[in-house]
Each structure stands twice: as C-alpha cells, then as structure tokens.
Amino acid sequence: MRVETDGASRETARADYGNDSKGGRSVSRDMAQADADRMKKYRSKINRGLMQVDVNPDGGAHDPEGDWDSEEHLSQATEILVDFIKIIQNKFPNWSREQQLKGGIAAYNVGDGKVKNYKAVDYYTTHGDYSNDVVARAHWYKEKRDY
Template sequence: MLVATAKAPCSLRQTPAPHSPMCKLSTAFQGTCRDEKPLFRVLRKNHPMYPMLVLLGLAALLGASQGRTDCYGSVSRIKTTGASCKTAKPERLSYCGVRASQKIAEKDLNAMNQYKTLIKKVAEKWCVEPAVIAGIISRESHVGKVLKNGWGDNGNGFGLMQVDKNSHKPVGKWNSEAHLMQGTEILVSMIKTIKRKFPHWTKDQQLKGGISAYNAGPRNVRTYDKMDVGTTHDDYSNDVVARAQYYKKHGY
C-alpha cells in the first residue's frame, strides 16, 4: 500500500476557495487540514479507513492470482504421439496414436464430469491445468472403473490417480479431494524435479517430463524425445498429454 510522504505545512499549500468542492471534501475527514487533498488523508496509517484500504489492496492482489492453473506450462502446446498400440489394444481399438488416446478419453468423459468441479478446485490450489489431472485419472484408473474398493495395480495403487502405496502413504478416500490433492502434489513435485534436472527445457517440456516421472520416476527421464522409454507401455506422458488435450477442449 502506498503511503503519502511528508507534506509541506498546510499554510504553504494553496487553499481552495470557500464553498468549493475541495473544501466540502476537506470537512469530511477529521484531524486534517481543510485544504489537504482527500487522497493523501485517506492513505494516512492512523486514519480509520486505512485498514479497510489495506484489505482491499490484498483482495485485489489475491484476485489477480486466483484461478491460475498455468504455473507449469500447458498441454495445448505440447506435441505428442499419443497412445501406443500396447495401450490401445486392451481398449479394443484397432488404431493407435493421438486418435486412440482421444477415444479412450471420450469413453471416460461422462464419469470424469462427476469430478469436474473437484478437479478444478484442486487444480487451482496447485496451479496445474485441470486437464492434466483428468488425463492422469483416465490413464491410471479409467475414473475408478477398473478399481476394486479403490485399489488397482494388484493392490499397489490407490484411488483415481493411483498413488503408489510403496512410495507414499495414501490419504483420504479413493475419490476424495484429499486423494486428488495428494496425487497432484506428487505430480507437481515431479515437475519441479524435472525442472531442476533439465533447467533449459521449456515449461511445457518440463510439464511433459513431470508427467512421465509420475509413472516411472524422474531418474527414468533421460532425454526429451525418449522420456517414455521405461514407462508403462513406453507411452505414458504422450498418452496422458493427448487425453489431457481432449479434456481441455471439453471444459477442463
């Protein structure tokens, strides 16, 4: 908050004509000179209105950042090869690539929409695109459709985002906000690790690397073009990005 600096004595400043608008405004504030400008008076720290102005300023600052989900790049700008045939075949698709990823994402859309509000809420808290979270949920659990009592991966993965119990202690219910917060926190930590490992990559490249690391760990990410070698079906980030691009076009 900007606070007025020391001012010249009142007698040295121009006095407005009697009955002028400035004079009328001057009488509205106690403890100030009649000819002092209202703006300077309002900004005095000891003025009753000062705390309110500080709060309004903070609210404006918070409002400017509220709702941001672009801190770690955007899937819209990432080139992707989509799902491998190893991923597409179990989905009973006769084709592979981006088209296959989008078809799988489409199959999960109705179920995903049940969590849309929650996904967006978590995404804003972590400043990550909601579409990325949706893409991971689709890839990991088909929005819970393949889980048994919230567990998948032979009992090793928990919840919509399949938090690995061997590396993390799962929290909350399998489809809760607490679970999505934990899964997204893990994702963000992976993105940050990739950022430190490859500081010259663009934000979008680091985002893709973080998605790949979410599946196979940051050590598995060695080069940009071959980051998915060693992930499940060797296509994890490419498939998730393609699904995320689909969800972004559908309001995520």
C-alpha cells in the same frame, strides 16, 4: 495445449479398450471421448486435478491418503506431480516449460531417475506412452469439454 504429444501406444489402446489400432493422438482422444460420460460426475474434482497416487513399489511406492476420490488424495497427488515437475525443471533446465511438464508427468509414473532425455521421455513409462497419452487425452478434454 502447447505440449507436444504422440498419443497412446498400441499397447495402451489394447490394454484400456481392447482397441487394436496402431495408437496415436486419435486413439487417446477416442479413449477420452469414451470416458467422457462416466467422467461427468467427477468434473468438479477433475477441474481441481483428480489423479491417482502410485502405490506400486516399482513406481511411486506412495502411501495413499484418503479415499481415491477425496480432497485429501487429490492434494497428495497434486503435491507429488508438482514435486516431480520441479525435479525435472532442475534436472533439465534447458527444456521448455512444456517439455518439463511432460517430463514431470512421465516422472509421476516412473520416477525422475528414469526420465533421461526428452526424445525418450516415455521409454520406461507404462506401455511406453504415459505422458503422451495423458497429454493427448487432456487436449481432447480441453477442446471438447472445456475442462
């Protein structure tokens, strides 16, 4: 909850929900709320860290293990995120733990080589807002659904 976030970009709002707002934390929270009912059936898996493994050759280029909602896939995604957080911690030892977490989330999306500084942590991420949107949605789930 201490990780700073600007929320979703206008591009993410448009791509995910056809929403033509300016973006921001409120848009990420609106999108999280819109997904909330659908997410109920995955709550126990989400609480253990349900994530997608990036198979895009320009992104993570990982070979997914198991079905997308399996424990095997979840474990793989968690290991990938933890590895990226550790890389960002080593790359930017003077960043706060919250900044390192956000950097690790951005690296999960685009690789650690494209995370160059904290002010532009999302510069190369999907729609230029990946970690900001992930954090803003996580804030909503924590506040409203106690995930």
